[in-house]
Amino acid sequence: MIAGCTGALRGGVLYLTLDTRGSSVNVFTPPVALELERELEAGLAAGARAVVLQSAKPGSFVNGVGLLLAASSHAQGAAMERAHILRRCYERLAAAPVPTIAAIEGNCYGCGLELALACDYRIARDSYDTHFYMPELRDYAFVPLFGATQRLPRLLGLRRAMEVLLGERLDARRAARIGLIDRLAPAQGVAATLRSLLSTLRARHWPKRLPERHGSSGAPAIDALPGPERRLARECLRLARLPFARDYRLEDGLREELASFWSSLGTKESERAMSFFFVRQAAKAHGIGSAAYQRPPRLAIAVESRTPALRKLARLLVQRRLPGIEVKARGSIAFSTRKVPGALTCTLGGPRTEADCAAFLPLAGGAAIELVPGAPERPWRRGAALFQVLEQAGFQPIVTSARGRFVSERLLAAFASAMASRPARASLLDFGYRLPAAVRRRVRAGASKGIAEHLSVVLAKECIRALEEGELTHPSQADLFADVLFGFPVVRGGLLRYVASGTSRVASDAARVLGRAVQPKSNSD
Amino acid sequence: MLRLHYHWKCPPRLVRGLGEVETLARSRRHDPELFPEVRDALEALVPKKLRKRITPEASILADLGLDSLKVVELTMLLEKQLGRPVFLPEWIASVEDPADLTVASLARFLADKR
Numbered sequence: 001m002i003a004g005c006t007g008a009l010r011g012g013v014l015y016l017t018l019d020t021r022g023s024s025v026n027v028f029t030p031p032v033a034l035e036l037e038r039e040l041e042a043g044l045a046a047g048a049r050a051v052v053l054q055s056a057k058p059g060s061f062v063n064g065v066g067l068l069l070a071a072s073s074h075a076q077g078a079a080m081e082r083a084h085i086l087r088r089c090y091e092r093l094a095a096a097p098v099p100t101i102a103a104i105e106g107n108c109y110g111c112g113l114e115l116a117l118a119c120d121y122r123i124a125r126d127s128y129d130t131h132f133y134m135p136e137l138r139d140y141a142f143v144p145l146f147g148a149t150q151r152l153p154r155l156l157g158l159r160r161a162m163e164v165l166l167g168e169r170l171d172a173r174r175a176a177r178i179g180l181i182d183r184l185a186p187a188q189g190v191a192a193t194l195r196s197l198l199s200t201l202r203a204r205h206w207p208k209r210l211p212e213r214h215g216s217s218g219a220p221a222i223d224a225l226p227g228p229e230r231r232l233a234r235e236c237l238r239l240a241r242l243p244f245a246r247d248y249r250l251e252d253g254l255r256e257e258l259a260s261f262w263s264s265l266g267t268k269e270s271e272r273a274m275s276f277f278f279v280r281q282a283a284k285a286h287g288i289g290s291a292a293y294q295r296p297p298r299l300a301i302a303v304e305s306r307t308p309a310l311r312k313l314a315r316l317l318v319q320r321r322l323p324g325i326e327v328k329a330r331g332s333i334a335f336s337t338r339k340v341p342g343a344l345t346c347t348l349g350g351p352r353t354e355a356d357c358a359a360f361l362p363l364a365g366g367a368a369i370e371l372v373p374g375a376p377e378r379p380w381r382r383g384a385a386l387f388q389v390l391e392q393a394g395f396q397p398i399v400t401s402a403r404g405r406f407v408s409e410r411l412l413a414a415f416a417s418a419m420a421s422r423p424a425r426a427s428l429l430d431f432g433y434r435l436p437a438a439v440r441r442r443v444r445a446g447a448s449k450g451i452a453e454h455l456s457v458v459l460a461k462e463c464i465r466a467l468e469e470g471e472l473t474h475p476s477q478a479d480l481f482a483d484v485l486f487g488f489p490v491v492r493g494g495l496l497r498y499v500a501s502g503t504s505r506v507a508s509d510a511a512r513v514l515g516r517a518v519q520p521k522s523n524s525d
Numbered sequence: 526m527l528r529l530h531y532h533w534k535c536p537p538r539l540v541r542g543l544g545e546v547e548t549l550a551r552s553r554r555h556d557p558e559l560f561p562e563v564r565d566a567l568e569a570l571v572p573k574k575l576r577k578r579i580t581p582e583a584s585i586l587a588d589l590g591l592d593s594l595k596v597v598e599l600t601m602l603l604e605k606q607l608g609r610p611v612f613l614p615e616w617i618a619s620v621e622d623p624a625d626l627t628v629a630s631l632a633r634f635l636a637d638k639r
Contacts, residue, residue, distance in 0.1 A: 067593040068617065068623065069586070069623050071618060072617045072626055073622065078624070271614075274618075275612075275614030275617075278597055278600070281597040285597050285600075290598065291594050291598060292598070475610060
């Protein structure tokens, strides 16, 4: 039974197609890696002159290796065996005697980006759901395992490589500008661009790409990063500098990367960070009934141009080039100031009307968007298509049952009250808060002892109030607000869990809403 | 009369209620407590053809094909069943190897958290 990779030889080109069985996104697991390797060997033996790696899953090139696998791998023996299977696949692809091309459409995350880096050439579709991101350091607190720390610096230079490794999210256009991809395909798809590239390679007798060496200057300012991220960032920088050393060999660099990975996996920080993936998805599932990634079918969205906020939203939706989504005069989803008959209507800002949903953007330029459906039922399944569109457009929607003020408004007010003009920026950064720009501007530079803990308790108290009054239906939504509004550090495992294991007056309430017994923090925390 | 006579002659266990029979069967198999609740949640989640694989020894990864997103859905189903928040990352982080993410270990984890 196919796990997730098939091969087809056509016109001398081997097409390896990724399509993870039973999943809405492509996950690069050991069975899929074994299949890819098998198909690659078979195709090369049959005389393939080039290899194309592509995905059959709309919106997903490769989303990762399977967080479940990483988060449950503590016994080194079996975990090493699995890592070896995956790494061998990457090395076989990189060592293929013919040119290899990654044809990227959709999310290209983590090991997916590393798979693309193992190819000679990369082309990517110019659509918003095609973007590149390395979550390993920033979201999961471990070192990448499949060559990113060695291949990215050689391709992009040290400075740009570190930006990517530290979690800069790139769309296809930016990826093309910095040299991560070789050709940008139009929004309609990669087929024509791929044909053109294959034609060029054919005319030049199928050349492999020569290794590139870029500049080693321009290391990032590690101390400007949140405190808990600095140690791993330094380690990543050390690894990323290796390719610029004399007598460097890629296999030595990959071995060092592997050793560094094993040291970083299994720490309390990475455990808590990985657990936050589930918190994020649980908040979504409690909002709309499912965490599964589902691209909405072809959808027309109408955006009224009555207010500046609505006009800005319309511009954003058009700019983001969402596949299958069109901004039109009439649509099945409407953003407006009043109910539009025949459309799921979402009002943006202003007083709530009889529309289906009120939306609120708490931070100018930020990703957070609070949705308050008019209907009382939760999860709000009817809003799933709207939610998915907003997610695809780069927002982080959170569904609440706010009455009166929006929950995010109240949280921002609580934040302002906790800060009370105290110098706090350095303290919050050291603690790990990654404040969005719109919030950071409201905080005075400087340090105040205990301010980060105080802020965490104040925010937790407000979240607990919202849960007890039914404005939030699940603690994961509270944790997600803390993440998107204030950048609460994921290595501390979520705001409520963090406060629950402390000794503040709010700890027992936090534990109660989490439905758990309180475990006191150990010194190592 | 025949029926009454038959009743007196039958072994006692055959006249027990269904709940008691289920308890007896469970204790015989040593299924962990909360296995029925976990099984019900998994049955709602996995494809029909995999439902017969839902045994205490089954691995949620290898045998039932769950990924991280399906684990989130499983969490919601369990929360509904049990009427309390459930945080499965604690269970995931507690095992040595993905093969240890079995249905039985999940049931034990949930029972311990009560």
